[in-house]
Amino acid sequence: xxxxxxxxxxxLLLLCLTASLMQSSKIxxxxxxxxxxxxxxxxxxxxxxxxxxxxxxYLFLISDFNFDLxxxxxxxxxxxxxxxxxxxxxxxxxxLLWILILVLFNFLFALSKRITERFKDITVAVxxxxxxxxxxxxxxxxxxxxxxxxxxxxxxxxNPILQDPLLAIHPPVLYVGYVGFSLVFSLAIAGLITxxxxxxxxxxxxxxxxxxxxxxxxxxxxxxxxAYYELGWGGYWFWDPVENASLMPxxxxxxxxxxxxxxQKRNVMQSWTIILAILTFSLSLVGTFLVRSGxxxxxxxxxxxxxxxxxxxxxxxxxxxxxxxLFAYNSEKINKISSMGLISRGTGIQVNNWxxxxxLTIVFLGTMYPLATDLLxxxxxxxxxxYYSTTIAPIIILFLFFMFISPRLGWTxxxxxKIIIQLRYxxxxxxxxxxxxxxxxxxxxxxxxxxxxxxxLLIISSMTASINFNKKxxxxxxxxxQNLAHxxxxxxxxxxxxxxxxxxxxxxxxxxxxxxxxxKYIFSFDKIExxxxxxxxxxKAYFLMKKDGKLIDTFTPEIRxxxxxxxxxxxxxxxxxxxxxxxxxxxxxxxxxxxxVRMHIKPFMTILWLGTLMIIFGGIISASIRIGRFxxx
Amino acid sequence: MTSLxxxxxxxxxxxxxxxxxxxxxxxxxxxxxxxxFYGPTELLKNPDKQGQIMRLGGLVxxxxxxxxxxxxxxxxxxxxxxxxEVKYEGILPNLFAEDKGVVVEGVYMNDGRFIANKxxxxxxENYMPPEVIETLxxxxxxxxx
Numbered sequence: 001x002x003x004x005x006x007x008x009x010x011x012l013l014l015l016c017l018t019a020s021l022m023q024s025s026k027i028x029x030x031x032x033x034x035x036x037x038x039x040x041x042x043x044x045x046x047x048x049x050x051x052x053x054x055x056x057x058y059l060f061l062i063s064d065f066n067f068d069l070x071x072x073x074x075x076x077x078x079x080x081x082x083x084x085x086x087x088x089x090x091x092x093x094x095x096l097l098w099i100l101i102l103v104l105f106n107f108l109f110a111l112s113k114r115i116t117e118r119f120k121d122i123t124v125a126v127x128x129x130x131x132x133x134x135x136x137x138x139x140x141x142x143x144x145x146x147x148x149x150x151x152x153x154x155x156x157x158x159n160p161i162l163q164d165p166l167l168a169i170h171p172p173v174l175y176v177g178y179v180g181f182s183l184v185f186s187l188a189i190a191g192l193i194t195x196x197x198x199x200x201x202x203x204x205x206x207x208x209x210x211x212x213x214x215x216x217x218x219x220x221x222x223x224x225x226x227a228y229y230e231l232g233w234g235g236y237w238f239w240d241p242v243e244n245a246s247l248m249p250x251x252x253x254x255x256x257x258x259x260x261x262x263x264q265k266r267n268v269m270q271s272w273t274i275i276l277a278i279l280t281f282s283l284s285l286v287g288t289f290l291v292r293s294g295x296x297x298x299x300x301x302x303x304x305x306x307x308x309x310x311x312x313x314x315x316x317x318x319x320x321x322x323x324x325x326l327f328a329y330n331s332e333k334i335n336k337i338s339s340m341g342l343i344s345r346g347t348g349i350q351v352n353n354w355x356x357x358x359x360l361t362i363v364f365l366g367t368m369y370p371l372a373t374d375l376l377x378x379x380x381x382x383x384x385x386x387y388y389s390t391t392i393a394p395i396i397i398l399f400l401f402f403m404f405i406s407p408r409l410g411w412t413x414x415x416x417x418k419i420i421i422q423l424r425y426x427x428x429x430x431x432x433x434x435x436x437x438x439x440x441x442x443x444x445x446x447x448x449x450x451x452x453x454x455x456x457l458l459i460i461s462s463m464t465a466s467i468n469f470n471k472k473x474x475x476x477x478x479x480x481x482q483n484l485a486h487x488x489x490x491x492x493x494x495x496x497x498x499x500x501x502x503x504x505x506x507x508x509x510x511x512x513x514x515x516x517x518x519x520k521y522i523f524s525f526d527k528i529e530x531x532x533x534x535x536x537x538x539x540k541a542y543f544l545m546k547k548d549g550k551l552i553d554t555f556t557p558e559i560r561x562x563x564x565x566x567x568x569x570x571x572x573x574x575x576x577x578x579x580x581x582x583x584x585x586x587x588x589x590x591x592x593x594x595x596x597v598r599m600h601i602k603p604f605m606t607i608l609w610l611g612t613l614m615i616i617f618g619g620i621i622s623a624s625i626r627i628g629r630f631x632x633x
Numbered sequence: 634m635t636s637l638x639x640x641x642x643x644x645x646x647x648x649x650x651x652x653x654x655x656x657x658x659x660x661x662x663x664x665x666x667x668x669x670f671y672g673p674t675e676l677l678k679n680p681d682k683q684g685q686i687m688r689l690g691g692l693v694x695x696x697x698x699x700x701x702x703x704x705x706x707x708x709x710x711x712x713x714x715x716x717x718e719v720k721y722e723g724i725l726p727n728l729f730a731e732d733k734g735v736v737v738e739g740v741y742m743n744d745g746r747f748i749a750n751k752x753x754x755x756x757x758e759n760y761m762p763p764e765v766i767e768t769l770x771x772x773x774x775x776x777x778x
Contacts, residue, residue, distance in 0.1 A: 342640045354648055358655045365659060369667075380670035380767070382688065387666035391659055507724055509704055559727065568727040587724045596704070596724040 002066040002147060005059070009052045009145040016048040016103070017135050023128035026121045027193075038124045042110040045103045045131060053087075053100050056144055060087050065152040069093065069144050075157035075564045077535055085168030086158045091308070092144035094171060098288070099134050101172075101179040105208075106131060109183055115204060122193050126186040137311050157564035160536065166226045174219025174246065178284040180212025181253065185281035185323075188274050192326050197274060197334040202264035205277075207623050209260055210481075213253045214619030220246050221612045232570040232585040234505065234600040236608070239385045244367040245290040248360060249283035255356040256280050257622075258349045266346060266411060270334045271327075272353070278323045285316045290367075341413030348406025355399045362391050389500070393447050396493060400454035403486055404461050426464070430456040443501065451497050458490035481625065485618025491611030495604040504601040509594045518599045521582070522546045523555070528595065536562045538571075541586050541595060545575070557586040557597065581605040668738065672768030673715040676741060683743045688753075689717065690736040690765045698731060710735060710747075712772040717741075721749040734765040 023041045035041070056069075060083045065071045073090040074083055088094045106127045110120070138144070187205050191197040223246065228236040237243060256276040263273050289312040340346035366383045373379045408419050420427070434453040443449060466483035508516045516523045526542040543555040558571040575582045583600040670688040671679075694709040694716050701707065704723060708731075709716040719737055729735060729752060739749035 342643065347644070350644070351647075354651055358651070361655070362659050365663060369663065380688075382668045382670070383663065384666040384668055384686075387662050390666075391662045394658075395655070507704060570727060587727055598724055 002064055005055060005064075006067075006145055006147050009055050010139070010143070012048040012052040012055075013135055013139045013143075016045050016052075017132060017139065019044040019048070020128040020132040020135065024125050024132060027125035027129075029118070029121075038110050038121060041128075042103075042107045042124065045128070046107040049096070049100050049103045049135075052145075053096055056093060056096060057084065057087050060084065063155065065155050066147055067144075068146045068148050071148060071152050071155045073158055074155040075535075076154050077564065078158060078163070079535060081165065081168060082158055082163045085162075088171050089158050089162050089167075092138070092142045094175075095134070095138050095142055096144055097172060098175055098179060099131065099138060101175050102127070102131050102134060102182060105179060105183045109208070112204075119190050119194055119196070119204075122190040123183075123186045126189045127183060130182055130186075133315060137308075137315075141308055141311060155564075157562075159565070160560065160562040160567045160569055163535075163562075164226060164230055166222055166230075170219060170222040170226060173215055173222055177212050177214075177216025177219050178249065178287060180208060180215060181249065181277075181281045181284050184209045184212060184256070184277050185319075188277035189323060189326065192274060192323075192330045192334065195330055195333045197263075197270040198336075199264050199267050202260050202273075205260055206264060209253070209257055209277075210619055210623030213250075213257050214616050214623060216246070216250050216253060217612070217619060218616045220250060221609070221616065225609065228605075229572050229574055230569075232572050234503070234572075234583050234585070234598070234602060236605070239366070239383075239388045241367050241370075242291050244363050245287040248363055248367075249280050249287055251356050251360045251363070252276060252280040252283050255353045257619075258353065262346055262349055266340060267336055268340060268346065269350075270336065271331050274327060274331070274334070278320070278327070282316055282320055285312060285319070289313060289316065340411065343409065343414050343416050345406050345409045345411055348402045348409060352399055352402045352406070355395050355402070359392055359395055359399075362388065362395075393451065397447065397450045397454060400451065400458055400490065400493065403489065404454060404458040407465065407482065407486070408461070423461070426457065426460055430460060441502070445501075448497050448501060452494055455490040455494040455497075459487045459494075462487035462490065481618045481620075481622030483618075484621065485615045488611045488614025488616075488618060491614065492608060493611075495608035495611055498604045499602060499608060502601075502603045506599045508597050508599070510597050511594045516543075516597070516599070518582070519601060520547060521552075523584075523599070525597075526554075533560075535564070536560045541597070543573075543584060543597075545582070555582075555584045557584045559586060576606055578606050579603060670736075672712045672765075672771065673710055673717045674712055674772060675768075676717060677715050683741050686738070686740055688736055688738045689719070689741070689747055689749075690734070691716075691768055692765070693729070693731045693733055693735050695731050710737070712768045714772045717745070717747050719747045719749050721752055723750075723752070726752055736765065 019041045022035050023038065059067055059070050060074055063070060063074055063076045069090060069092050074086045088097045106124060110124055184205060191201050224236045259269050259273040259276055262269055289309060366387055370381050370383060373381055430453055433456055434449060437443065437452060438449050462483040466480055506518050510516060510525045512525050512527060514525045524544045526544050528541045531538045531540050539559045540556050544551055545553045545555060553575050555573040557573040560569045560571060570585050570587060572583055572585045580601055580603040583602055585598045587596040668686055668688055670690060673691055676682060676689060689710055691710040691712045694711045697709040699707045706721045706725060707718060709718050736753040737749035738751040739747055741747050
């Protein structure tokens with residue numbers, strides 16, 4: 001049985017390789033061969049990969065340990081959902097998922113209408129070259145359907161820290177984001193080849209780039225949320241290389257979506273938009289490479305086979321060389337001379353593009369520097385998180401200012417003082433609120449005050465801009481996506497700063513019966529008990545949280561002991577309130593009498609996630625509106 | 634100058650200044666926030682490193698863990714040749730154990746003791762930090778493959 005599955009699935013991969021090869025040949029504009037239409041080939045690509053992915057899911061669900069991948073990453077006693085998510089909780093499976101999304105985007109684009117045939121052919125061909133490369137990589141270097149000769153009775157299991165419902169959806173969402181930029185890259189290459197990077201090109205690209213961006217944002221947010229409650233350190237962002245690897249394409253993509261909008265509206269910045277499209281996709285690949293290569297140490301690292309890392313590295317190298325040569329050759333032909341006013345919306349967006357590239361450079365240097373010294377000087381070092389926060393904070397102030405002012409400016413030269421007079425009430429309101437906040441909460445750090453002030457300006461400005469009445473007092477349609485995302489970003493920044501300033505932490509050793517204090521709350525250590533679950537044993541502590549003698553909530557931090565593979569995890573117990581989270585983690589008892597418990601007050605966490613959600617929905621709305629309303633007044 | 638050339642010139646100069654300032658800030662900040670990693674032998678050979686924030690890694694020496702109060706711990710980190718005594722106040726991670734790999738972050742004091750403010754948590758029982766493997770290989774005590 002297993003042998004049949006082995007042959008069928010490998011046949012499917014080869015089928016996809018063949019279809020992709022035929023599809024790729026369409027980059028050449030010759031009519032000598034007759035080839036099936038792109039839609040037929042795209043369907044073959046999609047169906048073959050979809051079937052092999054379903055087969056892999058089936059193998060995990062029935063726990064067929066004749067397959068190496070299942071043996072190393074699954075266990076028969078694992079709950080069903082984690083057998084399912086275990087499919088992409090490993091190198092080979094996640095590569096197959098990556099390819100599945102690649103062919104899905106290819107298929108969806110092949111379906112799209114109102115695009116010239118030649119442009120569509122080239123885009124799909126470029127996309128198929130990448131599909132060919134990745135399927136070949138999967139087939140030869142990391143085949144998920146490799147059989148073993150032994151009859152294993154049971155599998156080794158999935159890392160328990162990955163056994164979490166959020167982590168079942170985090171990788172697919174993140175991948176849709178990463179891989180979505182592959183299509184944007186293909187569109188950029190097609191634009192370079194046909195020399196048509198213009199307003200029409202921007203309209204074609206817009207829905208794809210916005211949806212990829214929204215998914216990437218959601219993917220990063222899910223990962224961050226998972227780290228917050230699963231790692232038990234009380235933080236949501238650690239400037240860990242793996243997190244940075246996903247942040248870098250996000251920063252480039254944020255610059256890109258704004259350039260696509262300017263291009264659509266004003267037909268300027270063609271070259272820069274193309275560069276950003278190439279950069280974003282390359283960084284998505286770098287993200288995959290860094291995370292999967294085994295260079296970084298983290299729960300994300302599946303394989304430490306140098307051949308695999310080398311493949312992605314070579315792949316990135318070819319993409320960069322190919323696309324930049326094409327760019328150098330054709331860039332003169334895509335640029336149109338047109339101008340924008342100096343004090344205009346376009347300039348504001350350009351300035352923020354520069355600021356984003358600066359932030360990208362900061363993150364890139366901080367992430368790569370330790371790798372470089374390790375490789376070249378054989379010296380291990382880390383870059384402290386303070387590097388990122390102190391370097392990025394001043395840039396964020398400027399960034400928030402331009403985010404606030406740019407949408408208020410026109411596309412042609414605008415008088416700045418007129419705008420400021422127009423916005424005087426807004427500025428005064430924000431200034432007053434900032435003053436009240438800083439006095440009431442005794443906040444005297446200039447950087448923090450400025451971030452809060454400009455965030456407030458941005459939030460209020462975006463919110464008032466989204467409610468717009470025309471002369472007849474009828475609510476007109478405004479750019480909801482943009483305003484929602486911008487207000488969300490302001491809220492996020494305010495929450496990040498306030499959270500950093502007002503977080504509190506207490507560590508206690510506690511015995512049953514102890515009363516522990518955290519601000520105005522008393523935590524009574526009620527009892528501790530052992531619980532047996534299907535795939536782990538757990539030690540569960542019960543803390544009763546009281547305020548003024550009244551019981552408010554019960555906290556149950558846990559330590560879980562997994563046996564397949566043997567691992568211990570701490571599960572935090574969190575009370576989410578609107579203005580602050582209360583967060584309890586406990587650790588393995590040092591002696592039999594007491595346990596260590598760490599208590600955090602984490603202000604504005606709910607608001608922080610809310611801001612993130614607004615950004616994601618802003619992206620989704622912008623992606624779903626076909627014709628840009630960037631300038632609708 | 635035409636207004637187009639003028640506006641381009643201003644934009645160019647503006648971006649140049651931004652880039653210069655940014656690069657300077659980045660470099661200075663990066664230099665200030667680098668945390669080096671050392672093994673015990675390496676650290677003992679370089680007494681000039683005293684007073685700096687750094688990471689120290691190796692194996693937790695057998696029978697070295699003591700606690701003074703509920704949350705102050707003493708233990709030694711060894712690479713087989715040399716060991717350094719570490720003082721740590723806080724919660725030890727779940728997988729902290731004698732004869733297992735550990736990485737601590739803190740300051741190497743001039744009395745030869747290491748005051749740690751972080752013991753880096755690891756999640757897998759068999760996981761050995763690569764720096765520790767490197768350290769053990771240097772002292773010839775590495776048992777793995």
